[in-house]
Amino acid sequence: MAMLICGVDEAGRGPLVGxxxxxxxxxxxxxxxxxxxxxxxxxxxxxxxxxLAIMEQAIAWAVASASAAEIDQINILQxxxxxxxxxxxxxxxxxxxxxxxGNRTPALTMPSxxxxxxxxxxxxxxxxxxxxxxxxDAEAYxxxxxxxxxxxxxxxxxGTALHMAALKEFGPIPEHRVSFxxxxxxxxxxxxx
Numbered sequence: 001m002a003m004l005i006c007g008v009d010e011a012g013r014g015p016l017v018g019x020x021x022x023x024x025x026x027x028x029x030x031x032x033x034x035x036x037x038x039x040x041x042x043x044x045x046x047x048x049x050x051x052l053a054i055m056e057q058a059i060a061w062a063v064a065s066a067s068a069a070e071i072d073q074i075n076i077l078q079x080x081x082x083x084x085x086x087x088x089x090x091x092x093x094x095x096x097x098x099x100x101x102g103n104r105t106p107a108l109t110m111p112s113x114x115x116x117x118x119x120x121x122x123x124x125x126x127x128x129x130x131x132x133x134x135x136x137d138a139e140a141y142x143x144x145x146x147x148x149x150x151x152x153x154x155x156x157x158x159g160t161a162l163h164m165a166a167l168k169e170f171g172p173i174p175e176h177r178v179s180f181x182x183x184x185x186x187x188x189x190x191x192x193x
Contacts, residue, residue, distance in 0.1 A: 004059065006095035007124025008088060008106075010080050011039065011132035015157030016167075016183050017150075017176045018139050019065035020076065022083035023131035024091055024098070026059040027124045033057055036126035038119040039133035051134040054127045061127075062090035063135045072179040081106035087128075101125045147173055 010022040027033075033053045035046060042050065055061060064086030066079035074082070085106040088098055098105065098112040101119040105112040118125040137156060144152035150166040150173070157163070159182055167176075167186040176183045 003097060004093060004095045005124060006060075006088060006091065006098045007101075007118070007122060007126070007128040008084050008098055009039075009101040009119050009125050009129035009132050010083060011129070011136040012139075012157075013076055013080055014159075015140075015177075016159050016163065016180050017068065017152070017157040017173070018136070018143060019067050020071060020080050020083050021063060021065045021132045021136040021139070022080065022087040023061065023063045023128040023135070024084070024087040024095075025054060025061045025124050025127040025131060026091065026093060026095055027054075027127055028057065028059055031057045033123075033127070036123050036130070038117075038126060039129040041120065042130070044137070047130050047134050047137075050127075050130050054131060058127065060091045060093040060095075061131060062087045062092075063131055064090055065135070065139075068175050068177045071177050075179065076177075099125055101129060143173075143175060 004026055006024050006026045008024045012020045039047055064083050066083040071079040088108055098108055099122055100114050103114050103116055105114050119129040140152045140156040149170055151162045155163050171190045172183050172186050
């Protein structure tokens with residue numbers, strides 16, 4: 001019988017707002033999902049379609065996050081590791097090995113390996129990359145509905161000119177990451193007036 005190998009990846013380390021997401025996916029050896037790749041190399045429509053196929057065909061999958069408050073408390077790297085370990089812990093089946101995109105792995109109870117560019121080369125990591133990104137984008141759209149003046153649907157919370165202008169004009173919202181310099185600067189500016 002094939003080993004149960006889980007792929008793990010994150011989405012949302014760079015934005016100035018919202019949670020960082022991680023997904024864990026165990027794919028069957030035989031699956032019919034075509035087009036798996038690093039989520040950044042796929043269009044939003046491709047990601048959405050692939051996410052449905054992944055959730056349908058995976059032996060197990062889970063998505064978890066760490067909030068903006070947790071990011072501010074323990075830093076973005078530690079929050080990313082926390083989201084990853086939460087995702088693996090939420091799987092309905094315990095994997096025998098965990099493959100993580102990047103150069104480090106979270107603290108886990110099972111063997112794990114970091115694979116640089118794994119999101120483009122290892123299918124179960126690509127699948128995790130896609131689920132993490134789709135869930136991260138869903139949070140950005142939800143924030144956009146609650147705070148349309150920031151344009152989150154357009155920039156997904158990244159530090160674009162549009163986002164920076166909105167931060168300056170309206171100030172941070174509770175979901176902004178205060179530990180990120182542009183948000184800290186926006187808070188400081190608000191306190192001057």
